[in-house]
């Protein structure tokens with residue numbers, strides 16, 4: 427089977443090539459992102475492999491289908507960048523649903539600790555022989571309330587970590603899981619009561635701009651926001667205003683709504699044109715990493731392992747494919763075809 431891998435970085439290639447020794451698929455690696463402009467390069471390939479910031483809209487999908495591509499293998503968990511409705515019935519879409527929730531949850535806590543205890547500033551100060559503590563004051567996490575939005579794989583890992591710090595947990599999920607023994611509250615209660623809010627739900631039409639100018643008014647003053655999920659859960663312009671007014675006391679971000687044009691690349695010798703991003707980076711109570719929460723050796727190895735298991739099922743025409751996602755699954759939840767052992771389409 428021939429697989430065209432888009433948006434490849436050296437680390438992707440290393441892990442995918444290593445895993446391919448067990449399979450011997452014909453892989454070709456491209457640095458370009460998958461988009462309407464590049465989709466035709468997939469002519470003659472059976473599958474394209476894509477990542478979080480590829481633009482897999484209706485046009486991209488049509489071009490892939492016209493060029494005979496059977497499946498899109500997402501080497502990530504989120505798929506908000508794929509037009510699933512348009513893909514349904516035309517092209518199979520698989521993903522890696524659970525590679526290392528620990529990687530993301532641990533990074534979320536690393537961001538929170540760094541921001542709260544100002545480790546990033548202390549690191550630079552002591553290297554400059556500045557041993558003063560002014561401006562480095564933080565707060566105990568112990569006893570504070572962590573509001574977790576989305577209690578799936580990553581949210582649950584983050585909850586366990588927060589419990590280890592002695593935090594009180596409250597949670598909001600559109601589909602609460604009664605087996606978890608969590609205190610679920612409605613979103614407004616979570617916004618009003620939490621000292622720290624960490625977002626772990628997917629980006630959908632329902633969650634887009636979940637934190638906006640209106641909902642931010644309900645926040646406890648000085649709350650710290652952690653977002654390792656997807657940038658567009660937060661309306662950036664509203665976040666900037668809330669940081670300026672002190673309504674939000676700090677933001678620890680691994681994602682940003684307009685990250686696709688900037689993240690994963692070195693812009694250090696150029697002028698960044700995104701004014702909102704630069705304004706965010708100017709706050710001393712904002713810490714931003716470049717969508718790196720997934721980036722551990724363990725996660726990359728697991729992503730490669732599951733991606734190839736997905737590719738093998740595609741090559742063997744197995745249907746339903748275990749890790750297939752489709753519009754119908756999303757729409758009908760537990761009544762989806764795949765969960766009943768039938769093909770998605």
Ligand code: NAI
Pocket residue numbers: 503504523524527530575576577578579580581598599600601602626627628629630632633654655656680681717718719720721
């Ligand atoms: P998951 O599917 O296990 O959990 C998502 C949870 O969100 C579920 O409990 C679901 O019921 C809940 N949810 C769905 N719609 C909701 C809504 N409207 N309001 C509140 N909750 C809702 O997903 P997982 O693996 O925990 O990943 C969560 C997100 O983390 C992914 O969607 C992805 O966007 C992001 N992610 C970020 C990474 C990074 O490197 N920064 C890496 C991997 C995932």
